[in-house]
Amino acid sequence: MDITNLRFLFYGYSAAWIIVIGFVLLLVRRGRRIDRELARLKALVEDR
Amino acid sequence: MTGGIRAAISIAKKDLRTEFRTKESINASASFALVILVLFSFAFDIAREEFYAISGGLLWLVYSFAGAMIVNRSFARELPNDCLDVLIASPVPAWSIFLGKAVAAFVLLLCVELLSLPVFGLFYNIRWLGVFWPLFAIMMLATWGITVVGAGLSALTVNVRLRELMLPALLYPLLIPVLIAAMQLTTALLGSDPVNLATDSEMRLLLVFDIVYTSLAMYLIEFILVL
Amino acid sequence: MREKFTYALGLGGLLLMIYNLHTIFTVLPDEAQQGAIGRMLFIHVPAAIAAYLFYTIAVVSSIAFLIRRNFAWDSLAVACVEVGTVFTFVNLVTGSLWGHVIWGIWWAWDARMTTQLMCFLLYLGYLLLRPAVSEPTQRGVMSAILAIFAFADIPIVIMAIRIKDIRTQHPSPVLETGGLDPTWWPPFLIGIVALALIGSALMLVRLHQETSQREMDSLRRELHAI
Numbered sequence: 001m002d003i004t005n006l007r008f009l010f011y012g013y014s015a016a017w018i019i020v021i022g023f024v025l026l027l028v029r030r031g032r033r034i035d036r037e038l039a040r041l042k043a044l045v046e047d048r
Numbered sequence: 049m050t051g052g053i054r055a056a057i058s059i060a061k062k063d064l065r066t067e068f069r070t071k072e073s074i075n076a077s078a079s080f081a082l083v084i085l086v087l088f089s090f091a092f093d094i095a096r097e098e099f100y101a102i103s104g105g106l107l108w109l110v111y112s113f114a115g116a117m118i119v120n121r122s123f124a125r126e127l128p129n130d131c132l133d134v135l136i137a138s139p140v141p142a143w144s145i146f147l148g149k150a151v152a153a154f155v156l157l158l159c160v161e162l163l164s165l166p167v168f169g170l171f172y173n174i175r176w177l178g179v180f181w182p183l184f185a186i187m188m189l190a191t192w193g194i195t196v197v198g199a200g201l202s203a204l205t206v207n208v209r210l211r212e213l214m215l216p217a218l219l220y221p222l223l224i225p226v227l228i229a230a231m232q233l234t235t236a237l238l239g240s241d242p243v244n245l246a247t248d249s250e251m252r253l254l255l256v257f258d259i260v261y262t263s264l265a266m267y268l269i270e271f272i273l274v275l
Numbered sequence: 276m277r278e279k280f281t282y283a284l285g286l287g288g289l290l291l292m293i294y295n296l297h298t299i300f301t302v303l304p305d306e307a308q309q310g311a312i313g314r315m316l317f318i319h320v321p322a323a324i325a326a327y328l329f330y331t332i333a334v335v336s337s338i339a340f341l342i343r344r345n346f347a348w349d350s351l352a353v354a355c356v357e358v359g360t361v362f363t364f365v366n367l368v369t370g371s372l373w374g375h376v377i378w379g380i381w382w383a384w385d386a387r388m389t390t391q392l393m394c395f396l397l398y399l400g401y402l403l404l405r406p407a408v409s410e411p412t413q414r415g416v417m418s419a420i421l422a423i424f425a426f427a428d429i430p431i432v433i434m435a436i437r438i439k440d441i442r443t444q445h446p447s448p449v450l451e452t453g454g455l456d457p458t459w460w461p462p463f464l465i466g467i468v469a470l471a472l473i474g475s476a477l478m479l480v481r482l483h484q485e486t487s488q489r490e491m492d493s494l495r496r497e498l499h500a501i
Contacts, residue, residue, distance in 0.1 A: 005311040005376055012315045012372040013296075016322065016365045020473070023361045027480050034487045041494040048501050200424070204417050208407045217403060218421065221396040222428050225435035250435075257431050264427055268420050271341050 052144040059148025077117040104235030119198030150199040190230035200265035288472030321466035322366040329359035334426040337419035349415035350485035397425040
C-alpha cells in the first residue's frame with residue numbers, strides 16, 4: 001500500500017511538472033516561430 | 049422598449065414563416081431526433097423498469113442534438129443575399145433581432161420536442177400523458193435555456209470558418225447545467241417520483257440559468273452584431 | 276527589462292516551489308489516514324486556486340476589452356485563459372491519480388471534479404475558437420464574449436451539481452473548513468504563491484507573443500498595401 005502510495009505521489013508530481021514543461025516547450029516553439037517570422041517580415045518591409 | 053419587442057415579434061414571425069415554408073431545419077432536426085431515438089434502442093438493451101432511470105437523460109440528449117441543429121441555422125440563414133447586414137443596418141436595436149431569433153428557434157425546437165415525445169413514449173413504453181403539464185413546464189424552461197444560449201453562439205459564430213463544427217463544441221459545455229437539471233427532473237417525473245415544481249431546486253436552477261443567459265446575451269449581442 | 280522581470284518571476288516561483296517540495300517530502304509527516312499520497316494536496320489545490328485566479332483576470336480583461344477596444348486587454352485575456360487551462364489540467368490529472376489510490380477509481384462523477392472538467396472544456400472551446408477567426412477585432416470580441424459566457428456558467432454548474440450529488444466522496448475544501456493541520460498551512464500557501472508566480476511568468480511570455488503576433492499581422496497588411 002505504501003509503495004503504491006509513493007509511486008502514485010511520484011506520478012502526480014511528475015505529471016504536474018511534465019504538463020507545465022510541455023506548455024513551456026510549446027511557448028518556446030511558438031515564440032521562435034514568431035520571432036523568425038517577424039524578422040523576415042521586417043526585412044521584407046525594409047527592402048521595399 | 050415596446051418598439052423593440054414589436055420588432056422582435058416581427059423578426060420571429062418572419063423566421064417562422066420562412067421556416068414553415070421551406071421546412072428545411074425542422075424536417076432535418078425532427079428526422080434526426082427520430083433516428084437517434086431508434087438508435088438508442090440498440091444502444092441500451094434493458095428491461096422496461098430500468099429504462100425509466102435513464103429516460104430523462106435520453107430524452108434531453110435527443111432534444112439538445114435537435115436544438116444544436118436548429119440554432120445552427122438561426123443566424124446562418126441570413127447570410128445569403130447579405131440579409132444579416134441589412135438586419136443590422138435596420139433601425140432596430142440589436143437585442144430585438146436576437147430576441148426574435150431566439151423566440152423563433154424556441155418555437156421550432158418546442159415543435160420538434162412535441163413531435164418526438166409521443167414517439168419516445170411509444171417506442172420505450174414510457175407513460176408521459178399523465179405528467180404532460182409538469183413535463184411541458186420543464187420543457188419550456190430548458191428549451192428556452194438551450195435556444196437563448198444557442199442563438200447567442202449562433203450569432204457569435206456566424207462568420208467563423210467551420211461554423212457547423214464550432215457551434216456544438218461551444219454550446220454543449222455551456223448547456224451542462226440546463227441539461228443536468230432537465231434530465232434529473234424528467235427522470236423523476238417519468239419514474240413517477242413526486243416532484244413539486246413550485247419548490248424544486250432544479251426548477252429554480254433552470255430559471256436562474258434562463259434569466260442569467262437571457263440578460264447576458266441581450267446585453268452582449270450589441271457587441272457581437274455591431275463589431 | 277521585460278524579459279528580466281519575466282525570468283525573475285519564473286525563477287522566484289521555481290525556487291519557492293523547490294523549497295516547498297523539500298518541506299513537503301522531507302519535513303512533513305505522512306497524512307494520518309491517507310499516507311504518503313496525502314501530499315498530493317500541495318500541488319492539487321494550489322493548481323485549482325491559481326487556475327481560478329487566472330480565469331478571473333481573464334474575464335475582467337475581457338470586459339475591459341469590450342469597453343475599451345484596446346487589444347492589450349484581449350492579449351491579456353487569452354494569455355490568462357491559456358495558463359488557467361494548463362493549471363486546470365494539472366489539477367485534474369493530480370486529482371485523478373489521488374483518486375486512483377484513495378478511492379480505487381480514476382474518476383468519480385463528483386461535484387468538484389465535474390465542475391473542474393466543465394471549466395476545462397469551456398475554456399478549451401475558447402482556445403479552439405480563436406484560431407478560427409482571422410479578423411482581429413472580431414476575434415477579440417468573440418473570445419471576450421465567450422469568456423464572459425463561460426465564467427457565468429461556472430457558478431451555475433456548481434449549483435447544478437451540488438443539487439444532484441449531495442453525498443460526495445471528495446474531501447471538503449480546506450479553505451471552507453479550515454481543517455488543515457497548522458504545520459500543513461505554510462507549504463500549502465507557499466504552493467499557491469509559487470504556482471501563481473510561475474503562472475504569471477508563463478502568462479507574460481504568452482502576452483508578449485500575442486503582442487508580437489499582432490505586430491506581425493500589421494506588418495503583413497502593410498506589405499500587402501505596398
